[in-house]
Amino acid sequence: MLFYDCSTAPSxxxxxxxxxxxxxxxxxxxxxxxxxxxxSPAFLAVNPRATVPVLITRSGATLTENLAIATYLEAxxxxxxLLGETADEKAQVMQWNALVEQQGGLPIxxxxxxxxxxxxxxxxxxxxxxxxxxxxxxxxxxxVGLFFDLLEQRLSQSAYLAGERLTMADITGFVxxxxxxxxxxxxxxxxPATRAWFDAIKAHPSASL
Amino acid sequence: MLFYDCSTAPSxxxxxxxxxxxxxxxxxxxxxxxxxxxxSPAFLAVNPRATVPVLITRSGATLTENLAIATYLEAxxxxxxLLGETADEKAQVMQWNALVEQQGGLPIxxxxxxxxxxxxxxxxxxxxxxxxxxxxxxxxxxxVGLFFDLLEQRLSQSAYLAGERLTMADITGFVxxxxxxxxxxxxxxxxPATRAWFDAIKAHPSASL
Numbered sequence: 001m002l003f004y005d006c007s008t009a010p011s012x013x014x015x016x017x018x019x020x021x022x023x024x025x026x027x028x029x030x031x032x033x034x035x036x037x038x039x040s041p042a043f044l045a046v047n048p049r050a051t052v053p054v055l056i057t058r059s060g061a062t063l064t065e066n067l068a069i070a071t072y073l074e075a076x077x078x079x080x081x082l083l084g085e086t087a088d089e090k091a092q093v094m095q096w097n098a099l100v101e102q103q104g105g106l107p108i109x110x111x112x113x114x115x116x117x118x119x120x121x122x123x124x125x126x127x128x129x130x131x132x133x134x135x136x137x138x139x140x141x142x143x144v145g146l147f148f149d150l151l152e153q154r155l156s157q158s159a160y161l162a163g164e165r166l167t168m169a170d171i172t173g174f175v176x177x178x179x180x181x182x183x184x185x186x187x188x189x190x191x192p193a194t195r196a197w198f199d200a201i202k203a204h205p206s207a208s209l
Numbered sequence: 210m211l212f213y214d215c216s217t218a219p220s221x222x223x224x225x226x227x228x229x230x231x232x233x234x235x236x237x238x239x240x241x242x243x244x245x246x247x248x249s250p251a252f253l254a255v256n257p258r259a260t261v262p263v264l265i266t267r268s269g270a271t272l273t274e275n276l277a278i279a280t281y282l283e284a285x286x287x288x289x290x291l292l293g294e295t296a297d298e299k300a301q302v303m304q305w306n307a308l309v310e311q312q313g314g315l316p317i318x319x320x321x322x323x324x325x326x327x328x329x330x331x332x333x334x335x336x337x338x339x340x341x342x343x344x345x346x347x348x349x350x351x352x353v354g355l356f357f358d359l360l361e362q363r364l365s366q367s368a369y370l371a372g373e374r375l376t377m378a379d380i381t382g383f384v385x386x387x388x389x390x391x392x393x394x395x396x397x398x399x400x401p402a403t404r405a406w407f408d409a410i411k412a413h414p415s416a417s418l
Binding site: 057059063072 | 266268270273274277278285297301302303304306344345348351352355
């Protein structure tokens with residue numbers, strides 16, 4: 001297998017943490033988004049969507065979506081399970097992974113990509129350029145506040161997002177909460193359960209890679 | 210189990226088709242989005258996120274995300290498999306389901322919810338009101354064109370999105386392509402493979418429910 005990574009971006013960090021929590025060692029190549037290497041002809045030949053992470057599977061398939069990479073690795077390397085074992089557990093992992101992506105990851109990206117001057121003309125990932133929409137950055141900031149409310153509500157009832165142990169949903173949530181620093185957002189002081197959850201995950205070696 | 214449905218909206222249609230392709234019969238209740246029933250106190254007690262579909266599982270858990278509902282039903286009722294069987298098949302289903310949601314479902318929703326006068330102040334689903342952003346509707350329309358390109362490229366190489374048989378990725382894609390009529394978008398004449406794929410799925414009884 002071969003893993004295309006980028007040490008500075010949240011999406012590949014999700015896959016990198018997942019691989020580490022599985023205890024897998026996969027050959028990797030660093031793609032520098034700062035140097036726009038994702039738009040180079042060499043990388044576009046790997047992934048025409050111009051995004052990282054990318055996993056080339058044992059059979060040579062190209063996976064460009066975090067959920068696809070996680071699903072593949074869970075199937076070929078089931079332990080420890082990170083996508084749940086029972087029907088209810090599996091469903092809760094997908095439930096919370098989806099909520100965190102939509103209610104957290106998307107709004108944070110909306111703020112960053114529509115307000116940062118270095119991302120002018122690059123308001124969306126991918127090979128096509130889109131101009132920034134400042135109102136989308138404003139809307140995103142309101143939504144990030146609602147996201148922290150959602151996390152605290154859940155984590156005051158459950159040790160981890162999908163239940164009593166760490167799963168992919170937590171990796172996704174942890175990476176986005178940590179990345180929120182780029183839009184100067186962080187866990188509110190009124191969110192002790194979220195803080196405890198975040199600190200517990202941060203103590204994992206996979207969080208320092 | 211209990212399924213909260215809405216006959217006019219694309220998200221619950223995805224779950225409805227999935228249930229039908231599984232050959233399952235689940236008691237259902239219609240929630241009228243036209244009458245804003247999703248915002249009623251009775252429904253908010255079921256799903257505080259104010260969205261359909263919702264599946265109440267056998268154990269009483271509340272699932273509000275399509276991928277969670279599909280994952281649960283695949284686990285309790287494995288045949289016919291709609292999320293893949295081998296590691297590579299499972300990964301391709303997640304890969305294409307994610308691409309279709311992000312590159313198709315999201316832009317179509319961006320156009321509709323940010324331009325339709327009936328959705329003023331309701332530019333996002335959920336319990337909180339957000340104003341429309343007209344530039345987001347414009348951006349969405351450009352992206353829908355790119356989505357049709359992506360579909361044709363894939364379907365000219367593969368009978369179904371994730372391989373040689375119908376999976377959840379096709380249900381998602383079919384529902385969004387059909388729903389694009391609300392923004393006056395449809396399969397381009399230059400997309401014969403997408404047309405053949407669409408017509409094949411439309412012939413399934415599950416597509417008429």
